Amino acid sequence: MKAKLHACILKTRVDATSYEDACDRIQSWVTTGTSCYVVAANVHVLMSAYWNPAFQRIVNGAALVTPDGMPLVLGLRLLGMRQQTRVYGPDLMLAWCERAAQLKIPIYLYGGTEATLEKLKSNLEQWFPGLAIAGSHAPPFRPLCPDEEAADIAHIQASGAPVVFVGLGCPKQEQWMARQQGRLQAVMIGVGAAFSFHSGEVSQAPRWMMAWGLEWLYRLAMEPKRLWKRYLFHNPVFIILFGWQLVLHWLKGGVAE
Numbered sequence: 001m002k003a004k005l006h007a008c009i010l011k012t013r014v015d016a017t018s019y020e021d022a023c024d025r026i027q028s029w030v031t032t033g034t035s036c037y038v039v040a041a042n043v044h045v046l047m048s049a050y051w052n053p054a055f056q057r058i059v060n061g062a063a064l065v066t067p068d069g070m071p072l073v074l075g076l077r078l079l080g081m082r083q084q085t086r087v088y089g090p091d092l093m094l095a096w097c098e099r100a101a102q103l104k105i106p107i108y109l110y111g112g113t114e115a116t117l118e119k120l121k122s123n124l125e126q127w128f129p130g131l132a133i134a135g136s137h138a139p140p141f142r143p144l145c146p147d148e149e150a151a152d153i154a155h156i157q158a159s160g161a162p163v164v165f166v167g168l169g170c171p172k173q174e175q176w177m178a179r180q181q182g183r184l185q186a187v188m189i190g191v192g193a194a195f196s197f198h199s200g201e202v203s204q205a206p207r208w209m210m211a212w213g214l215e216w217l218y219r220l221a222m223e224p225k226r227l228w229k230r231y232l233f234h235n236p237v238f239i240i241l242f243g244w245q246l247v248l249h250w251l252k253g254g255v256a257e
Helices: 019-032 043-051 053-060 070-078 089-103 114-127 146-159 172-180 194-198 207-211 215-222 224-251
Strands: 006-009 012-015 036-041 064-067 107-111 133-137 163-167 187-190
Touching: 006 070, 012 043, 012 053, 012 070, 019 036, 019 064, 019 089, 019 187, 036 043, 036 089, 036 172, 043 053, 043 070, 043 224, 053 172, 064 070, 070 224, 089 107, 089 114, 089 163, 089 187, 089 194, 107 114, 107 146, 114 133, 114 194, 133 146, 163 172, 163 194, 172 187
Parallel strands: 012 064, 036 064, 036 187, 107 133, 107 163, 163 187
Antiparallel strands: 006 012
């Protein structure tokens, strides 16, 4: 899937891509020393962008926006990209780690807790022999002052890692990556809950549930207090708004946006 196509879903850009294509793009940006960021977009990201134009500009400013959730995959298919498959942030992280181990490209891990990072590093090194993890840092769960943020950037830059996985959660990780574009000479990839999943601290939904678009139900059952608003409010509103977008799209004769 080499064609660099995209569609706007609720005015937020989502790219047609695949794991191989995404890794090819990341590798190209590493080679050219490009400072940019990748957003793995699901319904939560798109609805956050819909209600917040400043955040929408951040998502649309990414070098790549992958369809992380099945509703977005279906959305792209309905908008004409019929072969689109899911490019899930946690799996993209594993796909890049596999390539990075082969190419000897070091990575950096930013986010989570120190305990999470230790488990994550151990697992990644076991799964991908030869993977170079140049460093990691768990920032405090509060806004950083400018000096603290600058110190983090200097530390990441000094590590020499040209790819940084960012696990701060939406919208914090996207806002952080946008601020660092041009300041940090690296490809930044926002991967949300991937740190918790790959460290083994949080269980992932079974693959059959992911394939049927039911991952949200599994995650809601696991963390109802934290996720109820995301799934029980954002998802129905997304269906209504995107349904209206589709009606308008079809009335225009299905012309790509």
